[in-house]
Amino acid sequence: MSADLHKSFSHALRMRGFLDSPSLFEEALPDGTRVFHAEGVGAVPDDFSVGEDGAMRLGHMAEHYFAAWLEAHPRYERRVQNLQVISDGDTLGEIDFIVDDLRAGETLHIELAYKIYVLRETDEGPEWTGPNGKDSLHGKLQKLRSRQFPLASHPVCRKALSALGIAPEALQSAACIKGQLYVPRGYRGPLPDGLNPEAVAGAMMTRAEFDDRDFGGAAFFVPSGADRMVHPRGANADWTDKAAAVRTLSKSDRAAMVWVRDADGGFERLIVI
Secondary structure (H helix, E strand, O other), X not given: OOHHHOOOOOHHHXXXXXXXXXXXOOOEOOOOOEEOOOOOOOOOOOOOOOOOOOOOOHHHHHHHHHHHHHHHOOOXXXXXXXXXXXEOOEEEEEEEEXXXXXXOOEEEEEEEXXXXXXXXXXXXXXXXXXXXXXXXXXXXXXXXXXXXXHXXXXXXXXXXXXXXXXXXXXXXXEEEEEEEEXXXXXXXXXXXXXXXXXXXXXXXXXXXXXXXXXOOOOEEEOXXXXXXXXXXXXXXXXXXXXXXXXXXXHOOOOOEEEEEEOOOOOEEEEEEX
């Protein structure tokens, strides 16, 4: 079966991939906001499901997996999820999660993101952007600081939270930003912006570089959507030869993730732009 006919991976595989994905920041965001680490709680059963369409986009599925993780963790109690703040008919934004930390005795306002970024050289220096260049780490951090976390202090939101028995003034801000970083092939320098080295998942290359590279007897798979959270090892993917992978890439002018399984059973993840 060719990669473009692939059926989505199971929720269990994706959930494992989500939990195993490291935080992009280790302790705090550049502005000092606390980092919230969502890590494994026991094994994810093979029949795990969130009752949602497996084709949903990566960020939306990450929210479902994070919510399932909260439900399974004895330390946390989910109080609010996706609370829209609407004033005079205008949607001002949305609170991702409000969670009680039962051990610490705190109530956390958690903003969640699952991001895939590549390191590009620009006139202003290195910059982390989405594979297709439409978003950036800088933009995401700015949005968190100027829009998403301050939302809890808006009078409309404060009123809604108080009605739920949540004291807005007691909320502690925390960011759970998981994901994957891709650097130019052969890159050995330090990571800009103080990002977590453990989040580097692979290399990025151009289509021309991918076409010209000799991969030997490797096999290939092109995941999409939320399947990109899954680690190639154990994914039981529909592996193809390079020619089939090139045909799949040729069907779109967008950047794509490509998994490579070498003849010795090793795995490599690439972003081809």
